[in-house]
Amino acid sequence: MRSPVQEYLESIVDQCRSTDGEVASYIPELADADPDRFALALATVDGHVYTVGDADARYSIQSISKPFTYALALSDQGTEAVDAKVDVEPSGDAFNEISLASDTGRPRNAMINAGAITAASLVAGDSGEPRFERVLEWYGSFAGRDLEVDEDVYSSELATAHRNRAIAHMLREFQILEGDPEESLAQYVRQCAISVDTRDLALMAATLANGGVQPVTGTRVLETTSVERVLSVMATCGMYDSAGDWISAVGMPAKSGVSGGIIAVLPGQVGLAVFSPRLDSHGNSARGVELCERMSRDMEMHLMHVGRSSNTAVRNRYPLSQVASRRRRPDADQAVLDEHAGRSVVYELHGDLLFAGAEHVVRAVVEDAPELAVVDVRRVDDVADVARVALRGLRSMLREAGSEAAVVDPHGVLHDPDAGTEHASPFFEDRDSAVRWCEDELLRRHGDGPADERAHVDDHPLLRGLSPDARRVIDDAMEHLTFTDDELVLEAGAPFAGVHVVVSGTAVATVEGPNGDRTHAVAMNPGTSFGELALGADDVQETSIHADGDLTLLRLSAESIDRITADQPQVAVEMWRAMARDGYRMADRALRSGVERG
Ligand code: GLU
Numbered sequence: 001m002r003s004p005v006q007e008y009l010e011s012i013v014d015q016c017r018s019t020d021g022e023v024a025s026y027i028p029e030l031a032d033a034d035p036d037r038f039a040l041a042l043a044t045v046d047g048h049v050y051t052v053g054d055a056d057a058r059y060s061i062q063s064i065s066k067p068f069t070y071a072l073a074l075s076d077q078g079t080e081a082v083d084a085k086v087d088v089e090p091s092g093d094a095f096n097e098i099s100l101a102s103d104t105g106r107p108r109n110a111m112i113n114a115g116a117i118t119a120a121s122l123v124a125g126d127s128g129e130p131r132f133e134r135v136l137e138w139y140g141s142f143a144g145r146d147l148e149v150d151e152d153v154y155s156s157e158l159a160t161a162h163r164n165r166a167i168a169h170m171l172r173e174f175q176i177l178e179g180d181p182e183e184s185l186a187q188y189v190r191q192c193a194i195s196v197d198t199r200d201l202a203l204m205a206a207t208l209a210n211g212g213v214q215p216v217t218g219t220r221v222l223e224t225t226s227v228e229r230v231l232s233v234m235a236t237c238g239m240y241d242s243a244g245d246w247i248s249a250v251g252m253p254a255k256s257g258v259s260g261g262i263i264a265v266l267p268g269q270v271g272l273a274v275f276s277p278r279l280d281s282h283g284n285s286a287r288g289v290e291l292c293e294r295m296s297r298d299m300e301m302h303l304m305h306v307g308r309s310s311n312t313a314v315r316n317r318y319p320l321s322q323v324a325s326r327r328r329r330p331d332a333d334q335a336v337l338d339e340h341a342g343r344s345v346v347y348e349l350h351g352d353l354l355f356a357g358a359e360h361v362v363r364a365v366v367e368d369a370p371e372l373a374v375v376d377v378r379r380v381d382d383v384a385d386v387a388r389v390a391l392r393g394l395r396s397m398l399r400e401a402g403s404e405a406a407v408v409d410p411h412g413v414l415h416d417p418d419a420g421t422e423h424a425s426p427f428f429e430d431r432d433s434a435v436r437w438c439e440d441e442l443l444r445r446h447g448d449g450p451a452d453e454r455a456h457v458d459d460h461p462l463l464r465g466l467s468p469d470a471r472r473v474i475d476d477a478m479e480h481l482t483f484t485d486d487e488l489v490l491e492a493g494a495p496f497a498g499v500h501v502v503v504s505g506t507a508v509a510t511v512e513g514p515n516g517d518r519t520h521a522v523a524m525n526p527g528t529s530f531g532e533l534a535l536g537a538d539d540v541q542e543t544s545i546h547a548d549g550d551l552t553l554l555r556l557s558a559e560s561i562d563r564i565t566a567d568q569p570q571v572a573v574e575m576w577r578a579m580a581r582d583g584y585r586m587a588d589r590a591l592r593s594g595v596e597r598g
Contacts, residue, residue, distance in 0.1 A: 003044075006050055012294055013040050013052045019150045021278030021286035024258040029156035033259065033277040035060065038287060041202035043271045047215035048451035055198040057310050059152035059275065060153040062257030063095065063111070064201060065139070066119070066190040067208075067230050067238070070110035074226040082122060085176055086115045088229075090236045090243055095195030095283065098170060105174055107274065111237040111255065113188075114167050114176075120176050120191060121184040130181065130310035135191050142207045143200040144216045154193035161189055181428025199262070206262040210252075231265055235303075242282040250292045251302030262288040266301050288435035290334045313349050313357030314364050316593065320344035331461070331585070335438055343439055345370040346431075350379035358387035361393050369401065371445075372438045376408040376431055383413055392417070393579035395425055404441070406434040436523070450525070458502050460528060461582040462556075462575075470574040476561040483547035490531060494540040500531045509543035523548065529557075532579055 017038070025031035039053040074261065087101055091108035091120050101108050107115035125131035137384050140147045168188075170183035196204075207214045208231060211534050212222035216453075222230070234253035239246040246254060252272070254264040272295070276286035296302050321341035329337065345368050349361060365373060375391075383391075391414070398405055410429045418424045428434040433512030440450040463471060478501075483489055488499055488584045489507060500507075502524055508532065509522045521543055522528050565572040 003050075007009050008057055008298070009042060009050055009052045010039055012291060012298070013038060014293040016287050016294065018287060018290065019230055019278065019279050023260070023277045024283070026160070027153070027157045027258070028160065029150075030060070030277075031154045031261055034445075035278050037275065037277060039198040039259075039273075040291065041198045043202040043206035043215060043273075044420060045206055045215050045269060045271075047208040049199055049202055049205075050279055051199055051202075053135035053198075053350050054136040054275070058195045058197050058274070059261065059277075060149070060193045061196045062152050062192045062259045062422075063116070063202075064196075064255045064257040064261050064263055065194060066116040066257050067124065068139055070119045070233065071186075071222050071226055071230045072135065072215075073110075073119045074125040075222060077122050079225070079229060082119070084113060086110050086118050086442060088233050088236075092241055092243075095240050096167070098163065098167055098534075099172060100170070100176070106176060107171070109233055109237040111266050112234060117164065117184050117188045118170050118171060120188040121179060123187070125565065127179065131188055133242045133502060136185070136194065136380070138193075138221075139194055139196075139204070141217075141219060141221045142204040143196065144203050144210065144214050145200070146504060147196060149190055150193050151194040152251070153195075154190050157193065158186060158189045161185065164189065183333065195342050196261075201261055201263050201275075202271050205265045205273055207271070209267055209269060209271045210515055211268075211276055221282045231267065231337040234265070239284055242283045242284060246284075246289070249291075249412075250296045251304055252292070252296065253303075254292070256284040256288065256495045260285045260288065262292060262349055264292055266303070269301075278358045290557055312428065313351060313353060313360045314347055315350045315379065316346075316348035317364060318328060318346055318347060319436055320372070320435065320442075322346075323431075323435050324433050325439055325523075326521060326588075327436050327523045327525065328576050329439070330530040333443055333447060333450065333527070334362060336443055338481075340371070340442050340446050342440065343444065344372040344374075344378065348376045349546075352384070353377075353380055353387035353391075354383045354384045355386045355390075358384075358390035363391055365394055365398070365405075366402065370403060371404055371523050372441055373398065373405040374408065374431065374434045375405050375425075376434070377413055378408055378410060378431075380413050383415070388414065388417070406437050408434045443549070460527060460529060462499060462501060462583060465578050465581070470571040473564065473568060473571045474556060474575060477564060478554040478556050482553055483551040483553070485547055485549050487547045488544065488545060489551070489553070490543075490545040492540045492542050492544040493527075496531070496532055496534040496558050497541065498555050498559075498561060499529055500545075501529045501554045501556075502526050503552040506548040507545050507551055507553075509545050510550045512557045529582070532583065535579075536583070572584060 023033050023035045037054050037057060039055040041049055041051045042053045043049045078199045085106060087104055087106050087108050089108050089110055094120050096113045096445045100106060107118050109115050110119045123135055125134045136147055165185055168185040170448040171177040172181040201492055207221055208227055212227045213220045231253040234255050235247055237243055238255040252264040252266050254262055256262040261276050262274045264272040274291050276285045278286050280286040321344045323346060395405060406428060408428050410433045416424050426437055437582050443450045504526055507524045509523050513519055530545060
């Protein structure tokens with residue numbers, strides 16, 4: 001199946017076939033270029049490359065080399081040392097102007113020849129061949145393949161490089177170059193003669209778009225801070241003396257070269273390369289400029305284009321009272337939660353958390369001032385460092401106000417820098433566990449603590465309403481059972497086995513999925529009981545019950561119930577009445593518990 005992206009790229013190449021402009025001729029070897037060659041390549045940050053036209057045809061990289069050598073100088077010497085030699089101010093001059101900034105005495109930027117020759121001199125390594133080998137290898141790591149020099153272009157340009165030679169000697173005179181100016185000149189001219197095709201250039205651009213990681217090889221070539229620096233200089237100075245026009249019309253950091261190439265970078269998305277040797281009056285590929293303007297418009301690639309505002313980071317926000325955890329709570333505990341859970345809030349976040357998204361979350365939480373918060377980031381794709389810092393600040397603020405946020409982050413997108421320390425927020429694999437944690441915390445704050453911190457047998461609805469006689473009979477009939485972690489207590493499908501009162505620990509009911517996987521349905525702790533629901537399901541146990549940690553139960557078995565019913569009708573009536581009351585109580589709670597979300 002043909003990709004619509006491919007079709008679009010082909011159609012746009014077809015529409016930009018004007019024959020304005022002249023091939024550069026001041027470098028003799030370039031004058032021979034076929035003026036009608038035309039190629040386009042677009043490389044995505046995940047390494048897919050679309051090409052149209054003659055994308056494998058080779059030509060010398062020329063000035064498109066400048067950002068890459070500047071990047072190497074930054075990476076070899078550090079930003080400060082490079083800044084001491086080359087400025088980052090747009091010059092508005094022609095690329096080969098023989099001048100230095102009158103105020104600083106330095107070349108204006110690394111995209112004009114004076115700055116580029118200086119950058120070439122800042123590449124580390126022994127002078128001559130070894131240093132150039134580093135340059136060649138460096139470009140190759142952006143392109144993802146080994147590159148070579150077009151020796152004819154090199155010697156043709158070196159023999160006629162009077163202007164660049166003048167610039168190099170001027171740089172030496174003003175001590176911007178510290179070594180032999182001829183060597184820096186040769187180094188620069190040689191880097192301009194490195195042979196590439198349009199596909200290579202798109203991948204080189206995509207490496208910058210991808211924050212310095214080559215999208216196909218996955219190698220980190222350049223640190224992100226240097227990527228930012230290089231792209232900024234490309235944005236303001238990359239298109240000779242039409243940089244202002246370009247950034248207004250196309251809106252992408254770019255660099256062009258006199259052989260007819262242009263690269264453009266859309267950070268985080270794509271690297272673009274066009275090749276067409278006819279140049280406009282600024283020395284930029286005429287068709288290349290037209291094509292990039294069209295693409296930027298059609299595909300909304302302008303960096304200043306405001307696509308969507310990022311104020312939707314909080315997709316859902318509701319009080320904790322709307323999402324009772326699946327833990328069955330005894331009445332007293334439930335009453336505490338009914339009263340207090342409305343002042344704690346669940347926040348479901350989604351998308352990429354950049355600055356604006358994090359600000360939105362922080363504002364929502366500050367507005368609510370929740371007693372406790374559940375922050376659910378399961379649907380968050382990516383978190384910028386600035387967002388991480390904001391969320392950390394939010395946590396300290398909550399703590400100062402006596403609050404705490406339980407974080408649901410099974411994929412670890414938050415990368416809490418405090419993970420593993422006492423400062424970390426409580427983290428949970430699923431929302432139910434976080435909600436349960438908040439409920440327990442509310443019970444500690446407003447009640448006697450969660451039921452599993454107390455012994456509750458006497459309070460159990462099955463036992464507490466019985467007369468002393470009936471209670472004695474039932475107590476005698478109940479068996480004391482213990483289970484260890486994960487041990488099966490009741491199996492789904494088994495016949496009614498009796499009523500089980502949790503004495504200590506936790507039992508979990510699970511439902512078996514179609515693939516045999518267990519879905520955790522309900523957790524039961526002291527003060528609750530299970531097994532009796534089978535009476536409402538043709539005497540068949542519908543869920544499997546396992547111990548979650550050590551578990552102690554009192555069981556009034558089905559046989560005991562039958563025996564009491566037959567032998568002691570008085571006790572049986574009391575017992576059945578208590579069971580019915582407990583059944584109605586659970587049904588009522590289920591009806592009132594609201595909608596279980598997400
Ligand atoms: N090597 C060429 C020069 O310095 C590069 C010019 C360019 O591509 O702009 O003249």
